[in-house]
Amino acid sequence: MSQTKMLEVVAPAYLEKFSCLGAACPDDCCHGWAVNVDHDTYVRLKGLPDKELKPVIMHALQRGAGKSGSGDYGFLAKQDDERGNCELLNAEGLCRLQQKCGEQMLPDVCSTFPRLTKSLGGQLEQYASPACPEIARLLLSDDDALQLHLSQQPVRQAMIGKGRPEVEWAASRQVRDFYLSVLATAELPAWQSLAVLLLLAEVLQPLFHDGGADEAQVTAVLADWERQLLDGGLLQELGGLRRHDLLHVKVLAAASRVRSDLDFRNPRYLQLIEEALQGLVSGAGEEGDAGIARQFAATGNIEDIDATLRRVLFNHAASALFPWTRRLVGEVQIMCIEYLTLRFWLAGLMQARGRALAQDEIIELIYLFYRVNIHLPTYLEQCSQAFQQAGMTKVEHWLLLLPLRAE
Numbered sequence: 001m002s003q004t005k006m007l008e009v010v011a012p013a014y015l016e017k018f019s020c021l022g023a024a025c026p027d028d029c030c031h032g033w034a035v036n037v038d039h040d041t042y043v044r045l046k047g048l049p050d051k052e053l054k055p056v057i058m059h060a061l062q063r064g065a066g067k068s069g070s071g072d073y074g075f076l077a078k079q080d081d082e083r084g085n086c087e088l089l090n091a092e093g094l095c096r097l098q099q100k101c102g103e104q105m106l107p108d109v110c111s112t113f114p115r116l117t118k119s120l121g122g123q124l125e126q127y128a129s130p131a132c133p134e135i136a137r138l139l140l141s142d143d144d145a146l147q148l149h150l151s152q153q154p155v156r157q158a159m160i161g162k163g164r165p166e167v168e169w170a171a172s173r174q175v176r177d178f179y180l181s182v183l184a185t186a187e188l189p190a191w192q193s194l195a196v197l198l199l200l201a202e203v204l205q206p207l208f209h210d211g212g213a214d215e216a217q218v219t220a221v222l223a224d225w226e227r228q229l230l231d232g233g234l235l236q237e238l239g240g241l242r243r244h245d246l247l248h249v250k251v252l253a254a255a256s257r258v259r260s261d262l263d264f265r266n267p268r269y270l271q272l273i274e275e276a277l278q279g280l281v282s283g284a285g286e287e288g289d290a291g292i293a294r295q296f297a298a299t300g301n302i303e304d305i306d307a308t309l310r311r312v313l314f315n316h317a318a319s320a321l322f323p324w325t326r327r328l329v330g331e332v333q334i335m336c337i338e339y340l341t342l343r344f345w346l347a348g349l350m351q352a353r354g355r356a357l358a359q360d361e362i363i364e365l366i367y368l369f370y371r372v373n374i375h376l377p378t379y380l381e382q383c384s385q386a387f388q389q390a391g392m393t394k395v396e397h398w399l400l401l402l403p404l405r406a407e
Contacts, residue, residue: 003104004111007155009124012315014138014145015115015153021134023092027367029113029132030089031078032266032375036064037107038158039073050100053088057097060087071158076107082267084375108159115154116319118161121173126153127319130312131370136363139315140308146184146315161321171213175204178222179323182229183314189303190310191402192238194336198395200225201328208326242407244400245293247391251401252344253289254390255337255383262376269368276345279352297406299347301356306404309339312366329395330384336398337383342369 037045045057066072078084088096098106114132118125130136139145178200182193203221207213228234256273283295313335316322323331345365350357373379392398 004154004156006152007124008150009117009126009153009155010148011126011151011153012145012318013147013149014135014142015126015128016149016151017138017142018128018135023094025093026133026364027371028089028093030086030093030095030110031083032371033084034062034078035076035086035107035109036066036072037061037074037076038071039066039069041105041107042074044105048101048105053096053100056087071108108156112154112156112159115159116161117153117155117159118319118321120321124155124160125318126155127315129319129370129374130315130367131374133363133367136367136370137360139311140359140363140366146311146318169212169215171208171215171218174215174218174222175323175328176321178226180314180318183310183317186307186310188235188310189404190306190313190339191404192235193310194313194332194339195238195241195399195402196225196229196234197323197332198329198336198398201323201332202395205328208328210326241399241403242405243403245297245406246289247397248340248401249289249293249296251387251390251392252340254386255341258379258382258386261382262379266368266372266375268364269372272349272365272368273345275352276348279348279350283351293406295351296344296347299350301350302343302347302404304356305343305346308362309342312342313339316370333387333392333398334380334384336402337380337387338369340401341383342366345369 042061045061048054048057060076062075062077064070064072064075066074076086076088079087086095090096090099095106095110098110103111114129114135116127116129128135130139179197182188182196183190185193188196200221203225204218207217207221225234256277259270259273280292280295283291287294316338317335322335342365346357346362349361349365353361392401
């Protein structure tokens, strides 16, 4: 167990406004996952003298797969009920361990969530996951939410992500900076940003290998693509692309079936998905996929959805060590799946409710989507496999799904 310290980090503006809502939060972060417990915390919890908490902890605290000194030496098991609550969660949605023993006794994961801290080139960066509803609200409610500042934020040393060795390669840092700059360009629709990153990934991928990358070659490629973006030719070409609606529906339907194979413990997320599907299917009549495609194409405010998702995608990319240069195309494809899935469900909810969504309705779907990805870390990878099985094997196939306008 490492102590929480206030350290100077590069952080977006929304983190300066963030504080846990506690019992006032519309959800809690204490269900749906078994929390890893490091060796030191495991020993401390086993020896906790509190008469009320000791029997609960003895029941919940299990030995994990990790070795002595590891971060996964133990784990706090979830209850076998619909939500999979932590046994330390009380009726008010608060942690009994924190209430009685303080934040310093919490496992590292519990103490730091939803904050994500990493070290790049000796500089600490901290973002936060929109799996927290308050983070999702702050991220989407302020146009300046992603402005970066130096600020003092709580950090636990054990939770500072350092990533893979290739992250520190100069060529990898160049690619990451370029990718983030494309995602941050508000003048570009999010779908066009993703299309650019997909096409660029296909060019860059052969330049990276186990031993490193040719920095001069990477620099030349990025400079060439920057020129193409500035002269407008590439964007004009992308702007002429149109979505293949039947393929779009086929692929998203395949991905939506993944949830039936997973242990979902979030009934509200499933309710929203079912409502969204019903909104798209109800107006389809006997036309099947063609009718669903027509319903999706008729959705208003799709540009607003795209602008909202651009902000969400940038936050996700910046909070992770994105992209992993040894699988550039695959990394961007996962981000495309996030975009396409959220766009599809948000459009379905608008169709179901017959109106544009209020901000709190958008926030609810987004935070639940990212919460599911924490509880079920293989979810997006399984969606990716479903996309592949549906025929999405080449970059040009993905370009048939991304555009806002249909053929």
